[in-house]
Amino acid sequence: MSTASTKRSRTIYYVAQTLDGFIADTEHRIDWLLAFDGAEGIKEHYEAFLAGIGALVMGGKTYDFLCAQKDMPWPYTQKTWVYTNRARPQIEGADVALVHGDVSTSFDAIAASAGEKAIWLVGGGDLVAQYVRAELLDEIHLGLAPVVLGAGIPLLPTRIAKPLTLRSTKTFGRGFVELRYDVPR
């Protein structure tokens, strides 16, 4: 193993879900989550997280979702890597690179773009599952909204071989919790 890979940037699946494990409802909506945007301390917590991020990785559908938010300028200054098998529109002000194929193949370039900082795996779950299978997922920062939907889009459609290690728990307002885990190798 090279020095570069042992010192590589950490990858973090930073995501929020319902208590029953859904990151969006069956119509891909997250309005149940946006209700907690104003919870005490959430904004500062997110900004501190984002300050430690050197690059973002997301799937094509997540990119399309962000592009469709017409009343919001592109929210990230970091380079954003979008996994997609087809051309997608560039957004003004966004530093976006389109990639496809095995996540292992493109990882060195992504890590280089993150520098000393971490890589945020934004989602969706299918893309993060590829990182798990390639043994390239280091952490899960799991926001838990106090909501039960009963059905929706799953957190992470793959098995992780070993139990995770809890690093921290944090509560926001009267219902939102964030749990941070390390993924063992």
Next chain:
Amino acid sequence: MSTASTKRSRTIYYVAQTLDGFIADTEHRIDWLLAFDGAEGIKEHYEAFLAGIGALVMGGKTYDFLCAQKDMPWPYTQKTWVYTNRARPQIEGADVALVHGDVSTSFDAIAASAGEKAIWLVGGGDLVAQYVRAELLDEIHLGLAPVVLGAGIPLLPTRIAKPLTLRSTKTFGRGFVELRYDVPR
């Protein structure tokens, strides 16, 4: 509303799941959970919970699962109500009543058997979903094992109309968390 119903026993869905929202794997196994039985403080926490329980309610499959544990005597002294549409074997030393039909119909008898204490809704999720729809679920005590299975038996296959209120968080060992929520009316 009668005085009896306003002062009725609280119902608690006390359950453990994976981070991705499964209470058992696709083969109905919970070995991933039993690995945390020895986590520091778990045993005392469970005993304190059980001391506050006056009656248990479970579905037929959950009852069968407990009956199949040949190396374990029946673990509860409290009356246990089993929802089932067919006859099921009685277990020596168990105070078991078989019930069926709408959960609202049998609730008064169950609450009377619990006295001043709470009612533990053991599961499965389908039965607890009937309590949600009948507006008879008061609390969820959600154990979170630091495990991702990718697929399995869901926590609670129904929607809860309003966000829950977080009452407490507790950590056991290096990975197991319990979150307690009130279900609003």
